[in-house]
Amino acid sequence: MKKTVFFILSILSVSILFSFSFQDDLAASIKKGSNIYASNCIACHMESGEGMAGVFPPLKGSDYLKDKKKIIAAMLNGLQGEITVNGKKYNNAMPASGLNNKEIADVLTYVNNTWGNKGARITEQEVAAQRKKK
Ligand code: HEC
Numbered sequence: 580m581k582k583t584v585f586f587i588l589s590i591l592s593v594s595i596l597f598s599f600s601f602q603d604d605l606a607a608s609i610k611k612g613s614n615i616y617a618s619n620c621i622a623c624h625m626e627s628g629e630g631m632a633g634v635f636p637p638l639k640g641s642d643y644l645k646d647k648k649k650i651i652a653a654m655l656n657g658l659q660g661e662i663t664v665n666g667k668k669y670n671n672a673m674p675a676s677g678l679n680n681k682e683i684a685d686v687l688t689y690v691n692n693t694w695g696n697k698g699a700r701i702t703e704q705e706v707a708a709q710r711k712k713k
Pocket of ligand 1: 619658670672
């Protein structure tokens, strides 16, 4: 009986510790992402991710962000031609970011989780896998 209680307690504490460290990771990724955003994206997508009507699509509240693969590809290869964001058409060009896998993961995780956005976390591994395929 004592053993079982001990066992359950240790599983519990390990999982609690694990979930804390996961949240720390997420917070750290968002923080790094915000610095990367400030030096690489802000000029076009603006400080609050609002973009510029008809020229630079918004990131704040963007429905385009739902597709992880598409936004990772946009960072790796750039993006040009007509796209629709929140029902509005844009036909412009964004150059490839030139960032490494970790930086792309951080900046996209930041964009997905700021200005009220609540999107997925993007990991370095996901970016690496997609870079290999291209
Ligand atoms: C030189 C201006 C410029 C810079 C710098 C830039 N973008 Fe873009 N971005 C654009 C344009 C223009 C489009 C739309 C391209 C099109 O019309 O096909 C776009 C599209 C996007 C999209 C998909 C559409 C949307 O609004 O959700 C995402 C996501 C995105 N950019 C993220 C970023 C991130 C993150 C950075 C920084 C690493 C960045 N961009 C840097 C100009 C820029």
